[in-house]
Amino acid sequence: MPGQVQSITRAAAILRLLASSSGRLGIGEIARSLDLAKGTAHGIVRTLQDVGFVEQDKTSGKYQLGAALLHLGTSYLDVNELRSRSINWADPLAARSGEAVRIGTLLDGKVLVVHHVFRPDDTLQTLDVGSLLPPHATALGKVLLAYDVGAANAVMQGEPEPYTRRTLVTARTLSRALTEIRDNGWGAEIEEMTLGKAGIAAPIRGYGGLVVGAIGLSGPVDRVCDAQRHPRPALVAYVRDAARAVSRDLGAARW
Amino acid sequence: MTDSYVVSIDQGTTSTRCIVFDRRGNLVSVAQREHQQHFPRPGWVEHDALEIWRNVGKVVPRALAQAGIVAGQVAAIGIANQRESTVVWDRRTGVPVAPAIIWQDTRTDTLVEALARAPGAEDLRQRCGLPLATYFSGPKLRWLLDHTPGLYERAERGEVLFGTMESWLIWNLTGGPDGGLHLTDVTNASRTMLMDLRALGWHPDSLAFFGIPAAMLPEIRSSSEVYGTATAVLPGVRIAAALGDQQAALFGQTCFAPGDAKCTYGTGSFLLLNTGTEPVHSSHGLLTTVGYQIGGQPAVYALEGSIAITGSLVQWFRDRLELISSAPEIETLARTVDDNGGCYIVPAFSGLFAPHWRSEARGVIVGLTSYITKGHLARAVLEATGWQTREVVDAMNADSGLELTALRVDGGMTANNLLMQFVADVVAVPVVRPMVAETVSLGAAYAAGLAVGYWPDLEGLRSNWHPAARWVPKMDNAVRAEERENWQRAVERTFDWIKPEARAANE
Ligand SMILES: Nc1ncnc2c1ncn2[C@@H]1O[C@H](COP(=O)(O)OP(=O)(O)OP(=O)(O)O)[C@@H](O)[C@H]1O
Numbered sequence: 062m063p064g065q066v067q068s069i070t071r072a073a074a075i076l077r078l079l080a081s082s083s084g085r086l087g088i089g090e091i092a093r094s095l096d097l098a099k100g101t102a103h104g105i106v107r108t109l110q111d112v113g114f115v116e117q118d119k120t121s122g123k124y125q126l127g128a129a130l131l132h133l134g135t136s137y138l139d140v141n142e143l144r145s146r147s148i149n150w151a152d153p154l155a156a157r158s159g160e161a162v163r164i165g166t167l168l169d170g171k172v173l174v175v176h177h178v179f180r181p182d183d184t185l186q187t188l189d190v191g192s193l194l195p196p197h198a199t200a201l202g203k204v205l206l207a208y209d210v211g212a213a214n215a216v217m218q219g220e221p222e223p224y225t226r227r228t229l230v231t232a233r234t235l236s237r238a239l240t241e242i243r244d245n246g247w248g249a250e251i252e253e254m255t256l257g258k259a260g261i262a263a264p265i266r267g268y269g270g271l272v273v274g275a276i277g278l279s280g281p282v283d284r285v286c287d288a289q290r291h292p293r294p295a296l297v298a299y300v301r302d303a304a305r306a307v308s309r310d311l312g313a314a315r316w
Numbered sequence: 317m318t319d320s321y322v323v324s325i326d327q328g329t330t331s332t333r334c335i336v337f338d339r340r341g342n343l344v345s346v347a348q349r350e351h352q353q354h355f356p357r358p359g360w361v362e363h364d365a366l367e368i369w370r371n372v373g374k375v376v377p378r379a380l381a382q383a384g385i386v387a388g389q390v391a392a393i394g395i396a397n398q399r400e401s402t403v404v405w406d407r408r409t410g411v412p413v414a415p416a417i418i419w420q421d422t423r424t425d426t427l428v429e430a431l432a433r434a435p436g437a438e439d440l441r442q443r444c445g446l447p448l449a450t451y452f453s454g455p456k457l458r459w460l461l462d463h464t465p466g467l468y469e470r471a472e473r474g475e476v477l478f479g480t481m482e483s484w485l486i487w488n489l490t491g492g493p494d495g496g497l498h499l500t501d502v503t504n505a506s507r508t509m510l511m512d513l514r515a516l517g518w519h520p521d522s523l524a525f526f527g528i529p530a531a532m533l534p535e536i537r538s539s540s541e542v543y544g545t546a547t548a549v550l551p552g553v554r555i556a557a558a559l560g561d562q563q564a565a566l567f568g569q570t571c572f573a574p575g576d577a578k579c580t581y582g583t584g585s586f587l588l589l590n591t592g593t594e595p596v597h598s599s600h601g602l603l604t605t606v607g608y609q610i611g612g613q614p615a616v617y618a619l620e621g622s623i624a625i626t627g628s629l630v631q632w633f634r635d636r637l638e639l640i641s642s643a644p645e646i647e648t649l650a651r652t653v654d655d656n657g658g659c660y661i662v663p664a665f666s667g668l669f670a671p672h673w674r675s676e677a678r679g680v681i682v683g684l685t686s687y688i689t690k691g692h693l694a695r696a697v698l699e700a701t702g703w704q705t706r707e708v709v710d711a712m713n714a715d716s717g718l719e720l721t722a723l724r725v726d727g728g729m730t731a732n733n734l735l736m737q738f739v740a741d742v743v744a745v746p747v748v749r750p751m752v753a754e755t756v757s758l759g760a761a762y763a764a765g766l767a768v769g770y771w772p773d774l775e776g777l778r779s780n781w782h783p784a785a786r787w788v789p790k791m792d793n794a795v796r797a798e799e800r801e802n803w804q805r806a807v808e809r810t811f812d813w814i815k816p817e818a819r820a821a822n823e
């Protein structure tokens with residue numbers, strides 16, 4: 062039997078203790094109840110606080126269960142907050158790549174466009190924040206599916222719509238594509254939704270590596286891909302840099 | 317040749333940010349740190365200037381490390397700052413003599429009323445382009461001189477120095493007690509009420525009006541020139557620009573031609589219109605201010621509509637009412653309902669700024685019924701920003717005789733889609749956000765880069781500007797008219813809340 066991870070056992074005990082207590086508890090009380098050194102208890106409680114499972118009362122300094130625990134089943138990152146936190150990185154991605162940028166999350170099996178930055182060519186474009194994209198036929202969607210087994214299974218069990226003859230519609234091709242995305246850490250879509258169009262996307266991760274969204278660019282296939290129809294490495298690097306920058310910001314404390 | 321960069325320091329009301337920009341004006345890295353807001357009494361707002369200086373020392377190295385660059389790769393530093401907030405410090409020790417009095421602070425309201433009746437008040441207004449209000453540095457400085465024992469005498473002897481945040485930072489960056497440069501730029505100086513708007517120098521009559529010793533004032537310089545070389549934080553790097561944050565945003569939005577305008581949505585919101593090299597006086601409650609001055613060129617002026625409370629209303633909703641846990645969640649909450657349910661919030665927390673200038677007004681929530689949920693309140697919070705924008709746009713159109721055809725926006729609140737759509741709906745023109753939302757920092761970087769030849773000219777900068785998002789008006793005209801009237805009735809209910817006796821007693 063593999064060994065237990067002690068700090069996780071202790072964290073679980075602290076959560077149970079807070080859940081069963083009638084009021085808030087101070088660090089001293091927590092440490093005494095569980096027979097832990099105060100420093101140890103403090104370290105675990107702070108970590109639980111960072112991930113939102115525990116909250117500290119501002120005036121008394123005591124702890125209680127955090128709101129995030131009550132909503133464990135729903136997405137932990139508000140989509141509007143995701144937009145606010147990524148805006149500084151989505152803009153330079155559009156500026157550097159010369160293509161339109163979108164950020165998406167999964168919502169009821171579809172990709173919800175959370176943020177959209179126009180292609181920086183001063184042409185008239187329409188903001189499509191709030192619109193829904195098919196997950197199996199977009200780079201954003203495939204990246205999101207690659208890190209969400211449940212959603213991926215649901216798509217494969219349904220009947221994915223063939224938009225072009227390149228759209229991945231079978232469980233076998235789709236699942237192979239998702240594995241490849243996980244191996245590479247990014248994904249692409251080449252004329253899978255619209256002829257002449259292509260896209261590149263990479264995952265945005267929150268604390269502990271949880272994928273909370275995807276960021277990507279899209280544009281004409283001859284600009285996004287090279288002569289061999291491979292996504293241009295420079296563009297892939299821009300997308301991955303932007304995804305990493307947003308992820309790094311999300312790992313930091315909430316503001 | 318290794319790549320070089322320009323670094324900006326944006327010393328804002330809530331936080332201090334350092335951003336590294338590359339030659340194309342793209343953001344390379346950013347580091348940010350909030351400082352404490354102190355509210356020791358109703359109407360008072362203070363910052364610890366030393367904490368802010370320490371934060372500069374933290375965010376700058378972090379931004380450089382994140383970008384993977386060293387000081388030797390920095391072509392210049394530009395500074396943008398919260399405006400009007402007043403610091404007085406000891407020239408010998410570098411320690412502030414009192415907490416910094418922040419622009420939102422209304423402790424000077426009785427003083428301002430008395431000054432408004434004093435002889436010379438109308439001349440002052442003509443000279444500085446500003447109405448007498450608690451908002452500006454002059455009254456705050458006078459208050460400090462009145463309430464700190466011995467300060468006036470020390471100021472006369474030149475032992476203490478006055479400055480807004482850019483002066484405080486430049487002095488510290490260039491050595492502090494050890495030869496620090498004591499200077500300000502025309503945009504910040506234009507917010508003190510002490511500067512002659514045309515001559516761009518301190519005016520003796522204005523100093524006499526407020527009773528301020530000239531010995532404590534910084535030297536006024538242009539917004540874009542090499543002031544000196546940093547000896548702290550980024551030793552050896554030239555400090556080449558300083559602008560008030562709103563003027564920096566005007567510059568960052570490349571509003572270089574008369575008629576160009578932008579609105580920045582941060583703690584407060586500020587609409588500025590470039591009026592060219594002549595100051596234009598307002599008859600609709602706008603301020604006349606300096607937009608920028610590049611080296612020895614003529615200064616460019618602006619008309620400004622200042623709104624005190626916009627993003628800070630969202631912060632109040634988050635921190636004081638605790639109805640949301642982060643500012644962006646207000647959009648999620650607001651989307652749980654379809655409209656405001658008849659509820660309006662007028663956030664006259666520091667009185668009302670443009671176009672009303674009512675320091676005795678205080679905030680109201682009207683239209684409350686049992687039907688109202690926190691979702692409706694969240695909508696009312698966001699709508700307050702929209703309607704306040706409409707008020708300053710109307711004033712701007714009336715003063716300039718031009719109709720704004722599109723509104724350029726920037727700042728943290730532009731990440732809020734619901735809000736930006738609402739602004740487009742009520743102002744009834746398209747709202748456009750450029751590719752860099754951190755326009756304050758970009759403007760400071762541009763001004764610094766121009767001064768050292770990192771960027772050749774304004775034309776080149778203008779070609780970096782691209783729309784990143786655009787919201788078009790969708791609201792029905794009849795709905796807009798009805799809602800606008802409701803808003804105006806709500807605003808009237810804030811007036812005359814603070815009674816004159818109460819103000820006198822508070823003094
Ligand atoms: N998504 C959002 N919706 C509504 N308000 C927001 C959102 N994101 C940020 N804000 C508000 O915007 C403000 C932050 O914007 P920004 O960073 O531009 O201001 P700031 O530069 O810190 O202001 P200052 O310079 O005065 O310190 C805060 O007041 C915050 O409440």
Ligand SMILES: [Mg+2]
Nearest residue numbers: 328561582756
């Ligand atoms: Mg700011």
